[in-house]
Amino acid sequence: MPKVSFVVAIYNVREYIEACVRSLYGQTLEDIEIVLVDDGSPDDSLDIALKVLEEYPHRKDQVKVVRHEQNQGLGVGRRNGTCAATGDYVSFIDGDDWVDVRMGELLYANAVSEKSDIVLCDICKYSEEVKRRYSFEPGGIEGNGENVRDDVLNRTIDCYVWGKIIRRELLLNDGVVWAKRNYWEDVVLVSSLVYYASKISLVREMLYFYRSNPESILGNRSLAQLRKNCEDALENYDVYIQFMEREQLTEKYRRGVMLYKVDMKAMLAILSSSKAGRRRYRETFPEVDRFYFFGDGSYSPTWRERFRIAAWWLGLIPIFHRLIDSKYLRPRTSLMSIYIKCSYK
Numbered sequence: 062m063p064k065v066s067f068v069v070a071i072y073n074v075r076e077y078i079e080a081c082v083r084s085l086y087g088q089t090l091e092d093i094e095i096v097l098v099d100d101g102s103p104d105d106s107l108d109i110a111l112k113v114l115e116e117y118p119h120r121k122d123q124v125k126v127v128r129h130e131q132n133q134g135l136g137v138g139r140r141n142g143t144c145a146a147t148g149d150y151v152s153f154i155d156g157d158d159w160v161d162v163r164m165g166e167l168l169y170a171n172a173v174s175e176k177s178d179i180v181l182c183d184i185c186k187y188s189e190e191v192k193r194r195y196s197f198e199p200g201g202i203e204g205n206g207e208n209v210r211d212d213v214l215n216r217t218i219d220c221y222v223w224g225k226i227i228r229r230e231l232l233l234n235d236g237v238v239w240a241k242r243n244y245w246e247d248v249v250l251v252s253s254l255v256y257y258a259s260k261i262s263l264v265r266e267m268l269y270f271y272r273s274n275p276e277s278i279l280g281n282r283s284l285a286q287l288r289k290n291c292e293d294a295l296e297n298y299d300v301y302i303q304f305m306e307r308e309q310l311t312e313k314y315r316r317g318v319m320l321y322k323v324d325m326k327a328m329l330a331i332l333s334s335s336k337a338g339r340r341r342y343r344e345t346f347p348e349v350d351r352f353y354f355f356g357d358g359s360y361s362p363t364w365r366e367r368f369r370i371a372a373w374w375l376g377l378i379p380i381f382h383r384l385i386d387s388k389y390l391r392p393r394t395s396l397m398s399i400y401i402k403c404s405y406k
Contacts, residue, residue: 063094063123065165065226066148070138071107072100074156077272081159082110086117090165096125098142101132106156134243136250139222143232150180150226157272158223164268168226171264178231178258181209182268184224209261213251214314216321220251224269231257238304242293248321249301256308284332291328295345298325322346 067085071078085095099107107126114124127145129138139153150172154160168180212218231237231254238253240246255261298321305311311318326349332338343350353362354370362370 063148064092064169065090065150065152066094066096066146066229067152067154067165068096068098068139068142068146069110069154069156070098070100070135070142071110071156072102072132072138073104073106074102075104075106075109077157077159078106078110079113081154081156082113084159084162085154086114086120087162088165089163090169093165094123094125094146094148095120096127096142096145098127098138099129100134100138101129134246136240136243136246139250140239143229146229148229151229151232152226153223155223155271159270159272161266161268161270163266165226167264167266167268171262172226172228175260175262177260177262178228179225179254179261180264181225181261182264182266184221184269184271185267186271186273209263210255210258211314213255214310214317216248216317220248221271222247222250223271227254228258238300240297240300242296244290244293245297245321245324249297249304252301252317253304256310287328287331291325291332294325294328298322319349322349326350 067088069081069085074081082095082097085093097107097110107128111124111126114121125145127138127141129141135155142153143151150169152160152165152168164182168182171177172180209218213220234257236253236257238249240249301321302311302318305314305318326342326346329338329342329345332341350370354367355362
């Protein structure tokens, strides 16, 4: 049985897949498995990955291919890849990212020594313009992982499914929740994983390199893609909140629940130029606007913050953006910065 299975999501990544698979074929941990999930990709990404494999003959018997006739999305691809995997641990890799060749060895060694269900590493968010290191700074990594669990469910650290190894038995747990749609599927899956994990540990080295790909779901900023992202995020919210309510976590982790709503409102604000968009904005999580506009016993909004919320509510943001470039009108940053000041810390 392999020690680590790397599950690679492949869709329209022909420019990047070679760097991705070379970082996996070159792993210093010999006892691994690589599951290539071709999610109905219309390009030759999989062919490139298999061509590079010819240079690593010792890895040929360690590579599996899962093919989807049609694109089914990251969530389904990762789940099918997990079902095909046989390793003790699973690591999810996006096809446009790459990893340090020591990632499997270092994370697996930590998992064994710490008896952890999940092991995280530091990541680097990479684009052509900038490279930025992200080190997890949770409330505490020691003990049984309780602090990391709290930080993830409160979303004081990000809910990425990549940049870690996860015990395969945990991923196959009946209680673990897999998202139905593509956008924010990480939040849904990782929230349930950390809840059921008995221990979570950290390797303080930068081993995962996340590429900001302009053609990805997150990189594509067209209005059509934004509308689809909103629909996906709302459907995934239903799955997420059902899990949180089932495990009676909504009150304890109300900050995390509210931040999901904050992100949704920020996305919908961008679409509020039309009458239908304004109505959708108003009807979705109105409690977020009430909180920002009226405050509560521990938080009092400024006049600028009230003005911003009113402008979103009335659909005036697109007009203002055409007239001025004001930092007070940037929806995602503004909503998040207000919320960080509130009492749900």
